[in-house]
Amino acid sequence: MWTPTFPPLPQVVTLPRGPVRLEDFDAPGDMETGRRMGDYDESTRLIRVARDAEPHYRALVFYHEVVHVALQDSGLHNLLKPKMQEAICDAVATALLRMLHDDRQDPDSSDAPEAQGAPGADADATGA
Numbered sequence: 001m002w003t004p005t006f007p008p009l010p011q012v013v014t015l016p017r018g019p020v021r022l023e024d025f026d027a028p029g030d031m032e033t034g035r036r037m038g039d040y041d042e043s044t045r046l047i048r049v050a051r052d053a054e055p056h057y058r059a060l061v062f063y064h065e066v067v068h069v070a071l072q073d074s075g076l077h078n079l080l081k082p083k084m085q086e087a088i089c090d091a092v093a094t095a096l097l098r099m100l101h102d103d104r105q106d107p108d109s110s111d112a113p114e115a116q117g118a119p120g121a122d123a124d125a126t127g128a
């Protein structure tokens with residue numbers, strides 16, 4: 001069974017307009033009433049991620065906020081409605097999470113895409 005690994009999140013990342021710091025915080029609320037699991041403060045260039053979230057969810061929230069920073073640093077956020085921004089942040093964060101933390105080493109594993117008949121799994125190395 002595939003078990004992704006999640007190293008500690010970085011304390012600082014460098015994005016287009018400069019460094020962004022990361023802090024853990026105690027997210028208020030609960031899962032039933034809704035919680036803000038992370039946020040980004042543009043004025044201080046600080047990303048906060050809920051301290052008590054599961055490692056995979058902390059990584060997902062972190063990447064989501066990083067995409068918010070990238071959209072703001074580039075000015076693209078001015079062109080996007082809030083729901084569209086959130087959808088883009090979720091989509092890119094999910095892709096980053098899978099790309100950076102999918103550490104399966106065994107290509108013959110039953111978890112490998114080829115074994116599951118995933119789209120594109122039958123393409124050969126030439127791209128044909």
Ligand SMILES: [Zn+2]
Nearest residue numbers: 064068086089
């Ligand atoms: Zn968001």
